[in-house]
Amino acid sequence: MKAAARRTALLAVALAGGLAAALAAWRVLAAPSAAGAVAHVTGLPPGAEIARYREMLADGNPAELWEDAGRALWSTPAGPNQVSLARCDLGKGPGVTTGAYAELPRYFPDTGVVMDLEQRLAWCRMTLQGLTRAQAHANPFGSAGNPSDIERLVAFVAGQSRGLPMQVSLDHPEAQRAYALGQSLFFYRGGAYDFACATCHAADNQRIRLQDLPNLLDKDGARNAYTSWPAYRVSQGEVRSMQHRLYDCLRQQRFPAADYGSEAITALTLYLARNANGGIYDGPAQKR
Amino acid sequence: MSAMAATDGKRGKGSGDHRAPRLILRTILRASAALPIGWLPLPGLAADAQVPQVAASEVKRLIARSFSSSGQVTVDSVLRQDATQSECSAYTSHADVPAHVARRIQSAEAATIRYPRDGKWLGDWKEGEKIAQSGRGLQFSDPRGGPNGANCYACHQLSPQEISFGNLGPSLYQYGKLRGDAESVLRYTWARLWNAHAFTACSSMPRFGHNGILTEQQIRDVMALLFDPASPVNR
Numbered sequence: 001m002k003a004a005a006r007r008t009a010l011l012a013v014a015l016a017g018g019l020a021a022a023l024a025a026w027r028v029l030a031a032p033s034a035a036g037a038v039a040h041v042t043g044l045p046p047g048a049e050i051a052r053y054r055e056m057l058a059d060g061n062p063a064e065l066w067e068d069a070g071r072a073l074w075s076t077p078a079g080p081n082q083v084s085l086a087r088c089d090l091g092k093g094p095g096v097t098t099g100a101y102a103e104l105p106r107y108f109p110d111t112g113v114v115m116d117l118e119q120r121l122a123w124c125r126m127t128l129q130g131l132t133r134a135q136a137h138a139n140p141f142g143s144a145g146n147p148s149d150i151e152r153l154v155a156f157v158a159g160q161s162r163g164l165p166m167q168v169s170l171d172h173p174e175a176q177r178a179y180a181l182g183q184s185l186f187f188y189r190g191g192a193y194d195f196a197c198a199t200c201h202a203a204d205n206q207r208i209r210l211q212d213l214p215n216l217l218d219k220d221g222a223r224n225a226y227t228s229w230p231a232y233r234v235s236q237g238e239v240r241s242m243q244h245r246l247y248d249c250l251r252q253q254r255f256p257a258a259d260y261g262s263e264a265i266t267a268l269t270l271y272l273a274r275n276a277n278g279g280i281y282d283g284p285a286q287k288r
Numbered sequence: 289m290s291a292m293a294a295t296d297g298k299r300g301k302g303s304g305d306h307r308a309p310r311l312i313l314r315t316i317l318r319a320s321a322a323l324p325i326g327w328l329p330l331p332g333l334a335a336d337a338q339v340p341q342v343a344a345s346e347v348k349r350l351i352a353r354s355f356s357s358s359g360q361v362t363v364d365s366v367l368r369q370d371a372t373q374s375e376c377s378a379y380t381s382h383a384d385v386p387a388h389v390a391r392r393i394q395s396a397e398a399a400t401i402r403y404p405r406d407g408k409w410l411g412d413w414k415e416g417e418k419i420a421q422s423g424r425g426l427q428f429s430d431p432r433g434g435p436n437g438a439n440c441y442a443c444h445q446l447s448p449q450e451i452s453f454g455n456l457g458p459s460l461y462q463y464g465k466l467r468g469d470a471e472s473v474l475r476y477t478w479a480r481l482w483n484a485h486a487f488t489a490c491s492s493m494p495r496f497g498h499n500g501i502l503t504e505q506q507i508r509d510v511m512a513l514l515f516d517p518a519s520p521v522n523r
Contacts, residue, residue: 180340181347187378187379188369188377189369189374189377190373191365191366192361192499193494194372194376195494199492200492202380202381203381208456209441210452251429254426255361256357256366256428257356257361258354263350
């Protein structure tokens with residue numbers, strides 16, 4: 001009862017107060033040129049302004065609701081086998097969630113392949129809970145009135161690595177191979193616009209419109225970007241996972257639709273996660 | 289053949305005939321396997337680890353098994369890299385392309401440029417502004433058949449009234465005012481819009497004419513945005 005009341009209160013805050021404040025703050029920051037007028041008004045350099053904006057957003061992040069719901073999903077018996085995910089092995093032993101996300105994607109000896117969090121969650125839901133492949137992959141990206149269990153589970157597991165350093169291993173040859181594939185895909189130019197990931201994410205201080213583009217070849221750029229996903233997207237009203245982030249980047253890149261839980265997304269994720277090694281995981285964050 | 293021309297919008301998963309795409313894929317993979325492309329060393333951060341070499345054909349196989357054709361974007365359209373896409377995949381940006389490679393790419397791309405058949409360079413700057421603002425078109429989520437935008441503001445400053453502009457490309461504010469409208473300047477700018485790789489090998493800018501992103505009339509309208517004295521770009 002107490003938890004439910006707390007959740008309701010938090011939801012109210014998120015929707016009524018937090019969201020309005022966040023949007024107002026975003027409007028103030030988004031209206032003038034990123035480098036110019038804001039700093040002029042407040043006297044703060046633009047970087048500090050954006051940090052202040054993020055601080056405002058972090059206070060009352062609705063992603064907490066997703067984490068709570070994910071925690072409940074994790075420990076509730078489900079599927080034909082009516083078992084919870086309490087024995088799901090995310091790489092650190094059955095049921096261990098603390099620090100698991102900071103070491104993913106990783107090579108799993110029991111499947112013989114490199115898996116990211118979402119592939120592994122689907123695998124656990126199939127092998128432990130008895131879901132079919134289609135059921136375990138259904139509704140990966142939620143929308144209004146159509147909440148995604150996957151995004152909730154992802155938010156919960158990711159949150160269990162908050163404050164811990166990214167530690168993705170390339171010790172296994174399969175992990176090395178996936179990293180190399182991810183790297184090559186990062187530079188692969190194709191499609192109607194000739195874009196690669198590198199077209200927008202391989203240099204410092206670049207923007208599309210007013211949106212900063214992280215330089216994912218730079219250690220700090222890779223760390224700051226990777227350690228903030230999954231994130232609650234204010235513009236979408238949902239927590240979005242790394243699967244969604246990459247799927248949507250590739251869509252804008254004029255590539256075809258990346259299959260959910262596909263090998264290419266895992267390879268790219270491993271490439272980005274490994275490049276973020278040493279960064280302190282700080283998600284699920286909140287973004288525009 | 290350009291990447292766009294290779295797209296027929298019908299093939300891929302879910303279509304009735306699965307043999308044709310597989311045959312095409314096999315042909316693409318066989319052709320690319322024959323290319324002696326050394327992908328690495330690419331710039332990365334895992335200098336401490338053993339990162340194996342990956343052939344272009346392996347990346348294509350990865351794409352083939354991880355993506356699905358959707359809307360107007362087919363998997364084939366990204367598997368069929370043209371020579372420039374393939375060569376440019378070896379570099380982080382145009383700045384890293386060796387001079388002799390850049391010269392070869394630029395001359396090949398220059399040969400693709402088509403100039404307006406009626407000799408008319410400029411259209412309506414107001415239409416050009418709309419095209420410069422729009423980022424829609426050719427995503428699998430966009431309706432087929434356009435009209436496509438050019439999203440110039442994503443990377444360039446143009447009209448001073450628009451303060452939400454990116455910085456991947458140079459500012460184009462006062463483009464025509466600073467350069468005048470001599471035939472040579474018009475011709476150069478048209479060519480740059482048609483195929484930026486003819487001037488900067490492995491440019492980040494899409495080949496708007498060559499890849500069929502914009503129509504000739506749309507390019508005229510964008511040209512007007514850049515050159516018309518009444519355009520906010522030049523005021």
